[in-house]
Amino acid sequence: MTARFSVGDPVRVRAAFPPGHVRTPFFVRGKAGRVTQVLGPYRNPEELAYGRSGEPALPLYRVVFETAELWDGYQGAPQDTTLVDIYENWLEGA
Amino acid sequence: MTHDHDSDRGHDHGPHPYQPDLEAAPLTHYQAMTQAVGELLIEKGVFSADELRAMLEAIDAKSPAAGARMVARAWCDDAFKARLLTDVNKAAEELGIDAGAIPIRAVENTPDVHNVIVCTLCSCYPRLLIGLPPDWYKSRAYRSRTVREPRRVLAEFGTAIPEDVEVRVHDSTADLRYMVLPARPAGTEGWDETALADLVTRDCMIGVSLPKSPGA
Known part of the structure; x- marks a missing residue:
């Protein structure tokens, strides 16, 4: 599976709330970030969790977020960042 | 007397709760x-x-010793450090350390960046390199607060990060695991790897702390 996004691409995490085993933390859903690394294909954990094959594998990305944009009233410094590994099915172009 | 042992040694206190x-x-x-x-x-x-x-x-039996050896080697050998930052598992093999099959990446502290690791969804952790995670790492408080207010969490661990340094939080919720490569403490010029490894603690490889100071 070819990766749809490249390093530097702006992306947005889908604001979706499906039931079941999901590895995308709530606090980044709907948030905009930027791809810092393309980590390669990994089997889909949302399928693996239920004893299925997890194929086809999904590209996994390191996405960097400005921490101040993730939280209302963030008390840290403006340059603070948060990095989360996100599977491609959770990302859309921004 | 409520219990009958050692009564003649003046062991005369009331009933006490037993450890459950x-x-x-x-x-x-x-x-x-x-x-x-x-x-x-x-x-x-x-x-x-x-x-x-x-x-x-x-x-x-796993302990932070393996991770500490890798950090100390990276402090002494720039080429090894570059390989460690690319692929921890492969770099570990060079030292005869089995880092397991799960890919591990190292993130480097610099004068401008302080890294800290959390797994907000569970308690993912590079166990083969730094041992079993401490209970606090698995606690809901650490998992939720480290992303929400990392500087306050770090301060509670006694780690003050200057305002002009970027605090970079890594949430390892997917297929990779992360460890921090801390900065080499000042005053350790000429130290050998064994002495340096003694300064590298579990907590500084999670990123809630810094390496021990020489002489501390």
Whole structure:
């Protein structure tokens, strides 16, 4: 599976709330970030969790977020960042 | 006297609460499931009781020593450091350390960046390199607050990060694990790797702390 996004691409995490085993933390859903690394294909954990094959594998990305944009009233410094590994099915172009 | 031992040694205090037995609390659903699956696998001959015991013993025996050796080597050898930052598992092999099959990446502290690791969804952790995670790493407080207010969490661990340094939080919720490559402490010029490794603690490889100072 070819990766749809490249390093530097702006992306947005889908604001979706499906039931079941999901590895995308709530606090980044709907948030905009930027791809810092393309980590390669990994089997889909949302399928693996239920004893299925997890194929086809999904590209996994390191996405960097400005921490101040993730939280209302963030008390840290403006340059603070948060990095989360996100599977491609959770990302859309921004 | 409420109990009858040692009464003639002036051991005359009232009843005291006993430490509860491990079995005092009822088994949770998953504890019962774990025991049941373990017993079934042994009964079916998938592995023996001794193999299960040995595996638990091996897991419990893991310590931060392996990770500390890798950090100390990286401090002394720039080429090794570059390989460590690319692929921890491969770099570990060079030192005869088995980092396991799960890919591990190292993130480097610099004068401009302080890294800290959390797994907000569970408690993912590079166990083969730094041992079992401490209880606080698995706590809901650490998992939720480290992303929400990392500088306050770090301050509670005694780690003050200057305002002009970027605090970079890594949430390892997917297929990779992360460890921090801390900065080499000042005043350790000329130290050998063994002495340097003694300064590298579990907590500084999680990123809630810094390496020990020389002479501390």
